[in-house]
Amino acid sequence: MKVTTLMNVRALLILTAIFISTSSLKAQTEITRAELLTRVEYIQENIDGNNIGANSGFKGKFIFFRIDGSLAEGLTYSYRQRINKPTSVQSLFDATDFINLTYTKGPWSVSGGKQIIATGGYEYDRAPFDLYYCSEYWYNLACFQFGVSGTYAFTEGNDKLTFQISESPFRRGALNPDNDDIYAYNLMWTGSHEWFKTTYSINVMEYAPGKYINYLALGNRFEFGDFVFEFDFVNKGTNAQNFLLEDYCLIGDLCWKASDALNVFVKMSYDRNKSVTEDLCVAAGTDVFRAGGGIEYFPLKNNRNVRLHLNCCYTDGESPAANSLRPNQTILDAGLTWKLDFLSVTRK
Numbered sequence: 001m002k003v004t005t006l007m008n009v010r011a012l013l014i015l016t017a018i019f020i021s022t023s024s025l026k027a028q029t030e031i032t033r034a035e036l037l038t039r040v041e042y043i044q045e046n047i048d049g050n051n052i053g054a055n056s057g058f059k060g061k062f063i064f065f066r067i068d069g070s071l072a073e074g075l076t077y078s079y080r081q082r083i084n085k086p087t088s089v090q091s092l093f094d095a096t097d098f099i100n101l102t103y104t105k106g107p108w109s110v111s112g113g114k115q116i117i118a119t120g121g122y123e124y125d126r127a128p129f130d131l132y133y134c135s136e137y138w139y140n141l142a143c144f145q146f147g148v149s150g151t152y153a154f155t156e157g158n159d160k161l162t163f164q165i166s167e168s169p170f171r172r173g174a175l176n177p178d179n180d181d182i183y184a185y186n187l188m189w190t191g192s193h194e195w196f197k198t199t200y201s202i203n204v205m206e207y208a209p210g211k212y213i214n215y216l217a218l219g220n221r222f223e224f225g226d227f228v229f230e231f232d233f234v235n236k237g238t239n240a241q242n243f244l245l246e247d248y249c250l251i252g253d254l255c256w257k258a259s260d261a262l263n264v265f266v267k268m269s270y271d272r273n274k275s276v277t278e279d280l281c282v283a284a285g286t287d288v289f290r291a292g293g294g295i296e297y298f299p300l301k302n303n304r305n306v307r308l309h310l311n312c313c314y315t316d317g318e319s320p321a322a323n324s325l326r327p328n329q330t331i332l333d334a335g336l337t338w339k340l341d342f343l344s345v346t347r348k
Contacts, residue, residue, distance in 0.1 A: 041335025120201035120217030135269035182206035266293035288317035
């Protein structure tokens with residue numbers, strides 16, 4: 001079956017699910033979210049002053065469908081599908097970001113299905129339609145994988161500890177092209193305390209059978225009035241000799257809520273890998289810095305379902321040609337994001 005045919009069939013199934021979720025299933029289960037979101041934009045990309053035509057012009061970026069709800073007391077589900085992303089014969093779940101079932105009893109919860117790999121960091125944690133430009137590390141980590149996880153919530157849910165076993169994001173990678181039987185072992189702590197929030201993790205991921213790369217990811221979020229500052233530090237390595245500061249990423253994002261309708265932000269990232277050839281996200285020899293900023297405008301009063309954005313970023317440094325971030329790269333991006341909330345529609 002051709003990929004395009006699979007996409008059309010999947011799109012039809014999604015549309016059917018929309019009608020089912022907002023009608024007959026509503027009487028049987030509690031649906032807490034049912035929405036369709038898309039982002040379109042106009043982009044100009046230049047490298048060394050030369051326009052990159054293939055990456056410029058009007059672009060349809062995302063079409064997401066998401067539904068969340070509960071099947072019974074303590075039993076919840078979550079599902080997000082990219083309608084515009086192709087699938088393959090090998091995996092019909094390529095365009096499914098996550099689809100999982102979670103059972104919660106007191107402070108404990110267990111979950112299984114396709115999940116987000118439990119890795120720390122706030123850039124990593126954001127939905128892709130809320131990101132305009134990212135670090136090299138973010139672009140190349142295949143973060144949606146099948147797995148199982150268990151979570152324990154401390155102090156009334158302000159702190160949570162999660163252990164997860166999932167497929168490795170490096171399966172079928174350059175160092176392991178033909179084997180899906182490799183895994184990632186992830187321990188993550190998330191905390192929420194007034195003005196300070198965290199998402200920290202220790203990750204051990206196979207890049208080939210019996211061979212591992214280790215992650216230490218520290219995501220920090222500071223909230224002061226109308227200002228939010230996020231700072232991530234991600235360190236990667238294969239052993240004690242080449243672990244600390246041989247291969248790492250720094251991300252900083254400062255956002256000012258200027259009004260109910262306007263956000264202003266600046267963001268920087270720095271990716272460096274001196275010698276860790278096993279890192280399949282940031283190639284050895286990478287030393288790139290990216291910085292930029294922009295605005296988000298919400299034209300509907302007391303409603304964030306429509307968003308306009310304008311931003312620009314610049315990248316410089318040393319980077320292998322195959323990487324996503326290129327030296328002397330400038331990107332200008334203006335676009336529109338909108339969300340259709342099916343629950344709001346059916347309540348009217």
